[in-house]
Amino acid sequence: MTGLLLVNLGTPDEPETGAVRRYLRQFLSDPRVIDINPIGRFLLLNLIILPFRPKQSAQAYQKIWTERGSPLLYHSQDLAEQVAGRLGESWHVELAMRYGQPSIADALARFRAAFVDRIVLLPLFPQYASATTGSVLEEVFRQASETRNVPQLSVIEPFYGDHGFIDAFAEIGATVVESSQPDHVLFSFHGLPERQVVQSDESGSHCLASDDCCNRITEVNRNCYRAQCFATARRLAEKLDLAPDDYTVCFQSRLGRTVWIGPYTDRMIDRLARAGKKRLAVYCPAFVADCLETIEEIGIRGREQFVEAGGEEIFLIPSLNSSAAWADAIVAIIERHAEKISPGRALLEKAEA
Numbered sequence: 001m002t003g004l005l006l007v008n009l010g011t012p013d014e015p016e017t018g019a020v021r022r023y024l025r026q027f028l029s030d031p032r033v034i035d036i037n038p039i040g041r042f043l044l045l046n047l048i049i050l051p052f053r054p055k056q057s058a059q060a061y062q063k064i065w066t067e068r069g070s071p072l073l074y075h076s077q078d079l080a081e082q083v084a085g086r087l088g089e090s091w092h093v094e095l096a097m098r099y100g101q102p103s104i105a106d107a108l109a110r111f112r113a114a115f116v117d118r119i120v121l122l123p124l125f126p127q128y129a130s131a132t133t134g135s136v137l138e139e140v141f142r143q144a145s146e147t148r149n150v151p152q153l154s155v156i157e158p159f160y161g162d163h164g165f166i167d168a169f170a171e172i173g174a175t176v177v178e179s180s181q182p183d184h185v186l187f188s189f190h191g192l193p194e195r196q197v198v199q200s201d202e203s204g205s206h207c208l209a210s211d212d213c214c215n216r217i218t219e220v221n222r223n224c225y226r227a228q229c230f231a232t233a234r235r236l237a238e239k240l241d242l243a244p245d246d247y248t249v250c251f252q253s254r255l256g257r258t259v260w261i262g263p264y265t266d267r268m269i270d271r272l273a274r275a276g277k278k279r280l281a282v283y284c285p286a287f288v289a290d291c292l293e294t295i296e297e298i299g300i301r302g303r304e305q306f307v308e309a310g311g312e313e314i315f316l317i318p319s320l321n322s323s324a325a326w327a328d329a330i331v332a333i334i335e336r337h338a339e340k341i342s343p344g345r346a347l348l349e350k351a352e353a
Contacts, residue, residue, distance in 0.1 A: 003092045003116035003151075004334060005107055006080055007136045008124045008289065010099035011070040015061035021054035027099045032135040035196060057292075064295045072291040073097075076124070078322035079289070079330075086331045092116050098136050105143055111151065118152040119144070120337060122330070124288050126165060127228035128158040129192055130200065156337050160228040161217075161235055164329025169285055170239040171325050173317040177240065180315040182281035184272055185242060187233040188298060189286040191251035191260040197226050226251075226261050232285050248272075252284075253293050269302055273309035280306060281315045288326070290319040 012023040028034055028049060034041045061070075068074040076095055084093035092114045096107040111119060123136040137155060144150055159165050177185070194208065201207035206220045214227040221227040233249045252265035272280060282302065284294045299316040306314050320326035 001090065001092055001114065001116050001118075002338070003094060003111045003114070003119040004083070004087065005094050005096060005104075005111075005119055005121045005140065006076070006083070006124055006330075007096045007098060007104065007121065007140070008072065008076050009132065010097035011072045011291070012058075012061060013101060015058055015065045017054045017058045020058045020061065021050055023100050024054055024057065025050060030099075030131075030135055032138070033131045035131075035193075035199075060292055060296045063300060064292060070291075071295065072289050075289040075319075075321040079327060082322050082324070082327035083330050083334075086327060087334065091334075098132075098139060104136075104139055108140075108143055108147070108151075112147070112149075116151065118154075120154050120156065120334060122156045122334070125286070126158060126160040126162075126232060126288065127189070127225050127286060128160075128223055129225040130196060131192065133158065154337070154341050156333060158228060159333055160232045162329065162333060164325075164332050165320075166232070166235045166239055168320050168323060168325035168329050169283065169317075170236055172320065172323060173236075173281070173283055174240065176315055176317050177281050180279060180281060180313070182279040182315060184277045184280055185237075185240070185247040186265065186268065186272075186280055186282045187229075187236065187247060187249045188252050188265045188282055188284050189229040189232075189249070190293060191254045191262075191264070192225055193258045193260050195258070197224060197261055200224050229286065236283065236285060252297060265298075265302070266305065269306050269311075269314075270309045273306050273311040276310075278312040279315070280311065280313075281317060283317045284319060288320045290321060294319055 010023065010027065012019040025045070028045050029041070031038070031041065034044065036044070064071060080093050080095040084091065087093065092111065094107040094110055096102050096104045098104065121140055123133045125132040141153065144153060198207045200223045201221065203220045206213055207224060213221065214224065214230045217227055217231055230249055233247070237247050248263070248268055250263045250265040250268045251261050254260040254264060269280070282298050284298060287294050294316065298314070303314040
């Protein structure tokens with residue numbers, strides 16, 4: 001049997017300070033996330049971040065928590081269920097979070113119990129970054145390698161330009177855009193420290209060397225998170241029939257004094273309000289499920305900021321969550337991948353399903 005492992009970032013178990021502290025400790029202890037020397041990371045985490053940030057983050061989580069719990073978790077669970085139903089009995093689908101629950105270790109244990117001998121891994125991050133996709137790959141392979149019978153593992157590449165992914169996001173947003181009639185559209189992606197993007201440049205000379213370095217994907221910047229974000233935005237803009245002046249690509253969620261990739265979403269919100277824009281529609285195409293960064297950071301704080309700066313309304317485009325179009329897109333991605341790595345077996349499993 002073939003297993004499909006869907007992995008997202010993670011979420012606290014509860015919107016309370018203690019649970020958030022445990023989650024942040026695991027998350028921010030990852031050297032791919034805070035990529036500084038171990039002593040510096042320990043001091044930063046234990047002397048600056050953990051004494052103060054958990055309480056603030058818990059208050060933010062409380063604003064988005066529902067009867068079903070964390071939106072990121074239940075949307076991901078619903079998606080896994082939808083995908084499993086579409087793939088049929090020849091596939092065993094599991095959901096895991098890189099940090100928190102359900103854990104990668106538990107998902108791999110369930111695969112072993114179900115006699116899964118081959119695993120297809122799909123990190124639920126459209127654009128590649130060492131701190132997200134890279135961390136998931138490292139952890140899955142590390143844990144899988146510790147078992148006596150190491151399963152066959154194959155990885156699906158980032159889907160930032162996949163037509164099904166683009167079509168699903170455009171379909172969800174089209175109704176909001178048509179009804180709200182915004183005078184500008186933001187494509188807001190999660191930010192990264194500039195140093196992490198520069199480190200992905202294997203040529204050592206391309207990244208951030210010019211204003212147009214991310215305008216197209218080449219062999220040199222094929223693993224560049226920022227370039228992949230711009231590629232996603234371009235394809236979405238084409239699908240939505242947006243002219244270049246109708247939209248802006250920006251980056252949110254920066255932390256600390258380190259320089260992050262820009263332009264920054266919060267500053268762009270102020271700038272557009274001062275320029276006379278009254279109604280903004282905001283896509284967050286780095287997130288396939290609504291979460292703290294979409295609902296609270298953009299939908300609540302971003303809206304308040306825009307109104308205070310002179311705007312009228314921000315319309316947050318819902319994420320893909322467990323929509324039928326997104327589940328269909330994932331199944332198409334999986335089937336293409338399975339056919340590529342094992343044509344005969346993929347055809348047989350499809351026939352038996």
